[in-house]
Amino acid sequence: MKKIFYYIFVSSLILASCQNNQKEREATKVQHTETKQNMQKEKTNDIQQKINQYIEVKLVTDTSKLNEKEKKMLVHLIKAVQYMDPAFWEQTYGDKQELMNRIKDPLIRKYAEINYGPWDRMNDNKTFVEGFGNKPAGANFYPADMTKTEFEKADLPDKTSQYTLLRRNKEGKLYTIAYHTAFEKYVKPAAEELQKAAGYAQDPMFKKYLQLRAKALLTDQYQPSDMHWMDMKNNHIDIVIGPIENYEDQLYNYKTGYEGVVLVKDMEWSKKLAKFIKYLPELQKNLPVEAAYKQEKPGTRSDLNAYDAVYYSGEANTGGKTIAINLPNDEEVQLKKGTRRLQLKNVMKAKFDKILVPIANMLITPEQRKHIKFDAFFANTMFHEVAHGLGIKNTINGKGKARTALKEHYSAIEEGKADILGLYMVDQLHRKGELKGDMKDYMTTFMASIFRSIRFGAADAHGVANMIRFNYFNEKGAFTRNPDGTYKVNYDKMYDAMKTLSALILKLQGDGDYQAVSRLIKEKGIVPKQLQQDLQKLNEARIPVDIIFKQGTNVLGIE
Numbered sequence: 001m002k003k004i005f006y007y008i009f010v011s012s013l014i015l016a017s018c019q020n021n022q023k024e025r026e027a028t029k030v031q032h033t034e035t036k037q038n039m040q041k042e043k044t045n046d047i048q049q050k051i052n053q054y055i056e057v058k059l060v061t062d063t064s065k066l067n068e069k070e071k072k073m074l075v076h077l078i079k080a081v082q083y084m085d086p087a088f089w090e091q092t093y094g095d096k097q098e099l100m101n102r103i104k105d106p107l108i109r110k111y112a113e114i115n116y117g118p119w120d121r122m123n124d125n126k127t128f129v130e131g132f133g134n135k136p137a138g139a140n141f142y143p144a145d146m147t148k149t150e151f152e153k154a155d156l157p158d159k160t161s162q163y164t165l166l167r168r169n170k171e172g173k174l175y176t177i178a179y180h181t182a183f184e185k186y187v188k189p190a191a192e193e194l195q196k197a198a199g200y201a202q203d204p205m206f207k208k209y210l211q212l213r214a215k216a217l218l219t220d221q222y223q224p225s226d227m228h229w230m231d232m233k234n235n236h237i238d239i240v241i242g243p244i245e246n247y248e249d250q251l252y253n254y255k256t257g258y259e260g261v262v263l264v265k266d267m268e269w270s271k272k273l274a275k276f277i278k279y280l281p282e283l284q285k286n287l288p289v290e291a292a293y294k295q296e297k298p299g300t301r302s303d304l305n306a307y308d309a310v311y312y313s314g315e316a317n318t319g320g321k322t323i324a325i326n327l328p329n330d331e332e333v334q335l336k337k338g339t340r341r342l343q344l345k346n347v348m349k350a351k352f353d354k355i356l357v358p359i360a361n362m363l364i365t366p367e368q369r370k371h372i373k374f375d376a377f378f379a380n381t382m383f384h385e386v387a388h389g390l391g392i393k394n395t396i397n398g399k400g401k402a403r404t405a406l407k408e409h410y411s412a413i414e415e416g417k418a419d420i421l422g423l424y425m426v427d428q429l430h431r432k433g434e435l436k437g438d439m440k441d442y443m444t445t446f447m448a449s450i451f452r453s454i455r456f457g458a459a460d461a462h463g464v465a466n467m468i469r470f471n472y473f474n475e476k477g478a479f480t481r482n483p484d485g486t487y488k489v490n491y492d493k494m495y496d497a498m499k500t501l502s503a504l505i506l507k508l509q510g511d512g513d514y515q516a517v518s519r520l521i522k523e524k525g526i527v528p529k530q531l532q533q534d535l536q537k538l539n540e541a542r543i544p545v546d547i548i549f550k551q552g553t554n555v556l557g558i559e
């Protein structure tokens, strides 16, 4: 995914977040191994291989923790978000039924369902359906034949609105149409479902939110519901619904795609998270770097909670699936109230089971595989998010913000910082007895995650960050490669490398040293040949790149 980030970094926020957390990037493509003797067979294999990049998982949660009213509410919330599917289809492609009628091969139809159109989201949006060219950059938000010049000349005041479509009239002239009008047949019944769900809501704040969100869908005025969403604290159930991200509009990033996610809060984990946030100032003080680079004070006003996602629809259900949500995007709301971060525990678990464990089974030395644990993966992932709030945002030598000084390299460095300081936080909390388990679990799982993330590629900030860390760790002896191609973590050395790499990155950010960062990325932001060959084994073993969901009220058992 070429997802750019959907929120603006607001320095007053306590926890600045991942630039890339909404979606996970596509990884390397499955390689063709078939010979080209039989073209038809080749085609079938090809599309089957494409489908195999995704592994299906059931979206479930512990429904015994839900009361009857909550179950009824979930049924309506799921119905509501299901209307985001046809709306998003129209935004990204057009008439879904017309496309499906054109495709005879059931496998190709299946892949079109997965992609919400005839273009492959795992392969630079190239088409896999005969008769189609490249995907229009503006998807179906604009007429496909519209040029940028034409758009810029058009005298249409709301043409840049995130909630309008552009179309042509009979004379061929551009006009705009508001989402709530264009998509009335979907947003109206969706709003009705939200109202029905509100009828079962026991938390008054959540009830009000559902009512406000229903109104927003019908008017395209989302701010009141976003403001209110920031104030909700005690609701067990949650929902994200509406036109939210602007990645699908690759022409201008103006137009937002409809999507929905229905969520159930993990009350136990959420409590633990709230406790961890309180340690941030102390952790900042202990950072393994000179005092000048840790003088900023991280805030502790934060909303970080764990959830099970029980339904994904529309844009959220495309490509690499979200494992963390950070909303709202409205900058006015962000400045007044901050953002909320939602960690999607069951989706992380699915990626852990289906992707990380198989990777570890191929690339981690057998005697250390017992240290690959989900709790460690979850903690590492979560503290990555929290660690964005540690360290230094402003340079110490008058170069302004580190973000500005480091320009296009900032994201990779910031992601690398969050990864390594995330592990540092885990270690500190582990020492305090706040985190259980063996530190070896966290470190071995951290190592396996490096392989997973390097698969995201050099076009992705997380991918580059992990390449740098792999090469840095290699240099410091944090791991050794066995002759059989598996990797063994050397815990003491990894521990030292964690501290020195943290210091190195914090210093680069604090100095705003663009030259040094460029050098680091050039030298270490690469995949060495040996590693490339080792990663190729993962492709050959068909270890999936991402997941698709089997989901719904019947999967949850609440029908």
Ligand SMILES: [Zn+2]
Binding pocket: 017, 018, 019, 020, 021, 384, 385, 388, 414, 415, 418
């Ligand atoms: Zn991040």
